[in-house]
Amino acid sequence: MHRTRGLAFAAVIAAAVGLDRSAGAEPTKLEQGLAALDASDYDKAEKDLKEAAKGPKRGAALLGLAKVQLATGKYADAHGSAASAQKADPAVFTFHMGMHLGRTALAWTGECSQTKSDFPKKGAGAMHCVLNLIDSHDLYVGGQLTTNTITSLNSVCTAIDPPGYTQASIATMRLWKHCNR
Numbered sequence: 459m460h461r462t463r464g465l466a467f468a469a470v471i472a473a474a475v476g477l478d479r480s481a482g483a484e485p486t487k488l489e490q491g492l493a494a495l496d497a498s499d500y501d502k503a504e505k506d507l508k509e510a511a512k513g514p515k516r517g518a519a520l521l522g523l524a525k526v527q528l529a530t531g532k533y534a535d536a537h538g539s540a541a542s543a544q545k546a547d548p549a550v551f552t553f554h555m556g557m558h559l560g561r562t563a564l565a566w567t568g569e570c571s572q573t574k575s576d577f578p579k580k581g582a583g584a585m586h587c588v589l590n591l592i593d594s595h596d597l598y599v600g601g602q603l604t605t606n607t608i609t610s611l612n613s614v615c616t617a618i619d620p621p622g623y624t625q626a627s628i629a630t631m632r633l634w635k636h637c638n639r
Contacts (some may be wrong), residue, residue, distance in 0.1 A: 486510065488519050495522055500530050517546035521569055524552060528567065528592075549575075553587055555603075559633075565593035566603055581611040581620045591633065601633040 485493070491506030503526045510519035520543035527536035540552040549572040556565050568589035575583045584607065591601030607627040611619040 487513070488515050488522070491519065492522050495526055498529075500526050517543045517550050520546060521550065521552055525567070553589060555589060562594065562597055564591060564601070566590065567592050568603075579620045583609040585609055594633070597635070599634045599636055601631065603629060603631045605629040
């Protein structure tokens, strides 16, 4: 059993997909596939997520499948699954990010979703992302980056459209160190 300690950092960036299930109900193929992915059972995850991609949560299943394909080195397949997921649900997309924390390079992957569109004014919106640490050169046991962002019609905020809605973002980064190092 690994014991970990949490470090919390604040940053500025842009994340997550929630899954609903009634209490006591059998897990869906999507939930089973994502659980298998979390347990690194990639064969089961791939099988369950391919089956789930035939159902109503196609976009989420394809994003999960893309994660399996990334983890197993099937990069071209992962790109195709992620692109298909975005077409299935354009409000949800895969997000990959590299960054440096001091001299340490960190790699992250996860999903972002548009939670509000044209609210409270046409052109303004909100999105959030959840990214998981996938590579820290073994310096950390794991990590998670979450964000909450206001969007506008301009991708870079040189001009604000609609007026009064700047592209502000709040992010929280958590990194868990190995205890015995």
